[in-house]
Amino acid sequence: MRSQGPERFRHGFQALGSMSKFTRTGGSSRTDLSRVAIQKSPSLLDERLGVYRNKIAQNDIDVMLKQHQAFVEQRVSGVRAHFKLCELSNLDLSGAVLASADFTGAKLHNTLLRGADLRMTNFYAADLAEADLMHADLTAADLRGAILRGAVMISCNLTSADFRNGTLALARNGELVSVQSSSEADLSKAVIMRATLSKARLSDSFVMQTDLRDADLRGSILVKANLSDSNLTGCDLTSCDLTEANLEGANLEGAIMTGAILRHANLKGANLIGAILDGVDLTLANMEDVKTIEQLAGMEESLADMLTAHAKWIETNGGAGKQLDLSGKDLTGMDLSRMTLSAGIFRGAVLRNANLSRSALLMADLSSADLRGANIRNANLRGARLIRSMMVGADMTGVLASPINIQGHDWQTNMERARLGKAILVGADLTGANLTGADLRQAQIRNVSIKGADLTDANLTNADLRGVDFGKCKLSNTKGLPDMDNLESDD
Numbered sequence: 001m002r003s004q005g006p007e008r009f010r011h012g013f014q015a016l017g018s019m020s021k022f023t024r025t026g027g028s029s030r031t032d033l034s035r036v037a038i039q040k041s042p043s044l045l046d047e048r049l050g051v052y053r054n055k056i057a058q059n060d061i062d063v064m065l066k067q068h069q070a071f072v073e074q075r076v077s078g079v080r081a082h083f084k085l086c087e088l089s090n091l092d093l094s095g096a097v098l099a100s101a102d103f104t105g106a107k108l109h110n111t112l113l114r115g116a117d118l119r120m121t122n123f124y125a126a127d128l129a130e131a132d133l134m135h136a137d138l139t140a141a142d143l144r145g146a147i148l149r150g151a152v153m154i155s156c157n158l159t160s161a162d163f164r165n166g167t168l169a170l171a172r173n174g175e176l177v178s179v180q181s182s183s184e185a186d187l188s189k190a191v192i193m194r195a196t197l198s199k200a201r202l203s204d205s206f207v208m209q210t211d212l213r214d215a216d217l218r219g220s221i222l223v224k225a226n227l228s229d230s231n232l233t234g235c236d237l238t239s240c241d242l243t244e245a246n247l248e249g250a251n252l253e254g255a256i257m258t259g260a261i262l263r264h265a266n267l268k269g270a271n272l273i274g275a276i277l278d279g280v281d282l283t284l285a286n287m288e289d290v291k292t293i294e295q296l297a298g299m300e301e302s303l304a305d306m307l308t309a310h311a312k313w314i315e316t317n318g319g320a321g322k323q324l325d326l327s328g329k330d331l332t333g334m335d336l337s338r339m340t341l342s343a344g345i346f347r348g349a350v351l352r353n354a355n356l357s358r359s360a361l362l363m364a365d366l367s368s369a370d371l372r373g374a375n376i377r378n379a380n381l382r383g384a385r386l387i388r389s390m391m392v393g394a395d396m397t398g399v400l401a402s403p404i405n406i407q408g409h410d411w412q413t414n415m416e417r418a419r420l421g422k423a424i425l426v427g428a429d430l431t432g433a434n435l436t437g438a439d440l441r442q443a444q445i446r447n448v449s450i451k452g453a454d455l456t457d458a459n460l461t462n463a464d465l466r467g468v469d470f471g472k473c474k475l476s477n478t479k480g481l482p483d484m485d486n487l488e489s490d491d
Helices: 006-012 034-040 058-072 303-315
Strands: 022-024 044-046 051-055 169-172 175-178 404-406 409-411
Touching: none
Parallel strands: none
Antiparallel strands: 044 051, 169 175, 404 409
């Protein structure tokens, strides 16, 4: 229910609390389809709100869904679904077409809504605690004041969704009475991995301890939002407004925060290792105990000594020396070419414009590392971990990234969700590599060996794919794939 003033409330909630109505398109007649369901199942008292909810049986809902789909398709028989203050918990609405339906104040605990079409649907002050919304489309949905505590929203489309404040009120004895105890949208402990929330409005929302790994939050408004202890690993927060947001204890490892606004934001104890902070002003943010990039000058041991100890560790199979660990260190522009760095740990390190050409990086961990513009030509990356690494514009010509067999086990090179836009991979060997969710837009991938690679959810839009054989690759939901018959070798 959209409420922007007393008059809007008065008109919008007059009938709220009476039986749900369906409005037939193309006319003013109303068909009351909920009456039959109510006769079968009496209204239930919601003690939290102090109101009665209409209990609707699954078979009656199935009829309503068919009529609402006709409404969405603009057919004459279409009837818009109204579920105001209805009890819909534990029902199966998977794949349902419910775009523009009205669920104001409805209760949908543990309801299955997987893959449902919920575009522009009104969930104002609805209770969706622990609902399953995986892969649902909630574009421009009204979720003001909604409870989504513990909901599963993996890979949801929440573009332009509204999560701002909203208080449910009912008309009683001619007066509006608030019946909702909290006005903040509650997404605490929800699982929203890989969801699209670009341009969503989340100001003042409660997102504490929420799993937002790899979510797309570009351009979202998160003013005063409570994101404390949330997992924002790999999130795209480009141009987000996080003014006065609470990010205390949040994990932002590998997050893209380019151009984000963090005025008076609370980042106490947050993890910013590997985060991209280009154009971000942190002068007014609370940076107490923040984990961030470290300069080599502050290390007790010199880099040369560390490299010598690591080479000895490799030669003796760990019997002597010390494994190289440069996690979270600033190695910008460093010359590490032709070095033995196998099994080294560079998690979240800044290697921007560094020279790693012809280096041995077998089984190395470069997860969430910043390798933008780096020279990685002809490097050996077999079995390496490059999960969420930022490699935009990197020169990876001729890299070897096929699996490596160690004690009978094949270790694949893992580039899951790596950012490889405009990277040069000409002549590289990516046989069997894990490129799930990788961004390869405008990359040069000419004559690359990629047999058996996993490209599920990868983006190859405008990439140069001449001479590439995608035989035996996993290509589920891969974007930007051309007609394979038109791919010719670049001789």
